[in-house]
Amino acid sequence: MTQAGWRKLTEWPLAIAAAVFLVAYSYEVISEPDGKFAEVVIAATWLVFLIDYVINLVLAKPRWRWFYTHLLDLAIVVLPMLRPLRLLRLVTLLAILNRTAGAAFRGRVIIYAAGASTLLVYVAGLAVLDAERGAGGSIQTLGDALWWAFVTITTVGYGDYFPVTPAGQFVAVGVMIGGIALIGVSPQHSLRGSSNVSGRRRL
Template sequence: MTDDSRQARWENRTQAPLAVASMLFLAAYAVRVLASGLPPAGRTACLAVIFAAWAVFAVDYAVRWRLSGQGPRFVRTHWLDTLVLVLPLLRPLRIVHIYGAVQHRRGKPRLALHARVVTYAGLSALLLGFAGALAVYQHEHAARGATIRTFGDAVWWTSATLATVGYGDVTPVTAMGRLVAVGLMACGLALLGAVTGSFSSWLLQVFAREDDERPPGR
């Protein structure tokens, strides 16, 4: 059996566990950040779930690196997986990856290419926005001079940042909050570019089809 087939079998078997780990990570992180009255035992349990989810991603990454036989080149060819392993806020994106894999496993995807791009971008924005709002709220709400005092403020700021609007009514003041802001700005630009490009391509196809269907002489 080749390494490629072994890697494919491993990826097929770990899709569901990785999706569950992503959801557990996001749920545990949300409870730890938002549940202000959580007892120490509960906070410890949430932290254990967070680290367990990271361990699942780390084991999966190490196994696929070993099965790929690519050596250090694996990091470059699987850059998204590397970022997901290093940056906790990106781990929920594995849910989007699993959604795409399920669509392809059923044969021909039910949605057209442009609809899939919009769907994936929407899911990514929703998951990134929620995780980003949690991270910003965690580091900002108790900081001196902070304008992001509530989780609602964090959600509003995250939505404006991902949409590349940037009203400026609330802004992060801590180093970690600004680091999260930079990541969200980059993700927002990428998602906006993907949706805009897909929509433009769809419009061009619609206009081209209308020209082809127009009777000659008109």
């Protein structure tokens, strides 16, 4: 099997695994259960992504080039013990959303931008709450965390809520970079869609 064939075969299973991880992590952060069920589910999804990474590495040609151009994928599978960083696995959902948004220019921009922004705000809120709760900072509830994530991704930066832990600050850097990336993606989609439409008209 080729790497392209493997990626096509596993695209939706990986998206489902990432969604399961999101549900389990949400339950763990919001409900703070005493049991270990959520941890078991999270560990199982990590194993799925680990297997996928290893198979992609084996099938890649040239292998070394694929390795150093996919360092984020490596981070996704080697940092599972740092709880806020486990949300890196949800980057898979953004990639799936981008590939399956639809062929129409308008649908692609609206679905990608809205879906990616909403997902980024939510997972950033979970991650920063996980890092900050109990640390004595201003972010202590899910509402606080979601408001902080929304203000940060839009680059408004009121300063009423802010992370005080190193893990929370790391999440903040990721949200800032993600927000800038999303702003840059929409114009690219717009230009691509416009050129496609012009090409069809010329034909």
